[in-house]
Amino acid sequence: MNYFCRINRIKEGNDFEKKHTPFIECPDIVKSEEYFEVKISPGIPHPMEDSHFIQWIELFMGDIYLARVDFTQFMKPEVKLMVKAPSEGHEKFTLKALMRCNLHGVWEYIKEIKLE
Numbered sequence: 001m002n003y004f005c006r007i008n009r010i011k012e013g014n015d016f017e018k019k020h021t022p023f024i025e026c027p028d029i030v031k032s033e034e035y036f037e038v039k040i041s042p043g044i045p046h047p048m049e050d051s052h053f054i055q056w057i058e059l060f061m062g063d064i065y066l067a068r069v070d071f072t073q074f075m076k077p078e079v080k081l082m083v084k085a086p087s088e089g090h091e092k093f094t095l096k097a098l099m100r101c102n103l104h105g106v107w108e109y110i111k112e113i114k115l116e
């Protein structure tokens, strides 16, 4: 299987998939235009070695780029970011996290959030 020819998503829920999925933890409901904390990390710790490691994590709101964090093999691939909720007029929005492993490609996770 070539993980580099597509964006990968969790399907079977096995340990390999959990290790590569950038799970998003944040409130399910947030207030418009207020900052809230978003934590992104793999469900199971991924190796961080010279030959196999997580290179970066990116965060998007819908398809709008928000942030990117690059890692070396000396880091734990886990980030906490403060994100500003969209203005009123939306009922809900999505956050999308991408995470890249140097051997196993880019993995995506999407979470839907309601606006209060």
Ligand SMILES: [Fe+2]
Residues within 6 Å of the ligand: 020, 046, 052, 053, 101, 102, 103, 104
């Ligand atoms: Fe990997």
